Amino acid sequence: MCNLYKMRRPADEVARIFAAEAAGRPNVGEDVYPGYPGLVVAEGRVRAMTWGLPLALTGRSGQRLKPRPVNNAREDKLTTPFWRDSFRHRRCLIPVDAWAEAEGERGRMTRTWYSLEPEGAFAVAGLWRATPEWGDAYAMVMVDGCPQMAEVHDRMPVILDRSDWQAWLEGPPDQAMALCRTSLAPLRVERTTEPWAAVRARPHRDSSDAMPRLL
Template sequence: MKDRVVWTADIRRRHSIKSERISESLAILRVGRHDRDMCNLYRMNTPTQEIAKIAGAADVAGANFAAEVWPGYPGVVAVGGTLRVMSWGFPRHAVSKKTGKPLKPTATNNARDDKLRGNPMWRDSFRDRRCLIPVTQWCEPEGPRGQNTRTWYSLPDQGMFVVAGIWRPTDEWGDAYSMVMVDGCEQMSDVHDRMPTILRREDWDLWADGTPDEAFNLLQTWNEPLLVDRTDEPWATVRTPAKSISTLL
């Protein structure tokens, strides 16, 4: 009888371990594309003179920015017919759970389309301060955490395209901007369920200067072909510390 009890207990223990492993595997699958960092890196390596020409914006101050833009770093946007350098990401404040003291603000660099009208962080900027973000490629991480590699997305036969953005002045970092995200297209469904809002050339002015309703109607998933470049480049690189950990709200 004693041996039978031990044997039964052993079966239960093994079953419990197996169930836990299955749950962990399912959790990993669920995490997959949804919890990966999203669009926290993009390239803009078109010369500013060319950006100004394509976007119909004046490069008054001589915009300077790095070819690879990370959250909290400077990037170029077109506002009111002028190219301007701003910090990528709105400052978001939090307090330490341990001390209760304010922490350094982090950059919230992506805004969900379904939160633009209701979230106080985005609402006024969407209504009053929309901008155009020139982009050459945007990047998504692929692979296991800690071993992510870079996968780049761009438009075929286009050296530059424009993504919908919003901006506002901040006390912390000066003027700052955020990208607007929509549902991801089928072509990148295995990587993430969100993507930047790519604007057609004929819609640039309407996004920048139209009514909020007109602008909101432009927030559509890009369903035309994308050029995908899966690389062996590690996602993490050594770079100058910024003021941010990227966030999507």
């Protein structure tokens, strides 16, 4: 599953690429992690939302625990209660320059980046909803990985062709579901020596120690 991606373009450039309105100057980082803010295109605007929908948790004694960010949604789970309403009514585009997967031995994993050829921003299928815990939050839709990723991971984000952006945003659910397919577009693969678990700033909420999840 995808737990790190980057978008290194400012909101006004993203708005131009996606023919959307720029809603102010969102304060987002270039590298986006679960529980942190990222840019999305929803309702005709480029907006900052939290990456990961909160999953309520309880302890053994029934006490409420900090929620976990569920940042990825399997395409075969989109009609389950956790995702159903967002899939039907609140789909979004997630602007991405590249996404990363962990590669290597446990404890020594490094970041391998995937992007489209030719290099440029692309749209990943997303879902969003308003949450009482973190405000507006979003998740990526995931499908089976393409052959180029087989050595590293068996899942990848849904990459939408430009001609399918509007159908994903506004089409009926059955049309949107048909777009949840593995992209066979050539990928640019960049293997790095950067540790997978690199140090990063803490998010602005108390879910910073929560592990991301795929549902």
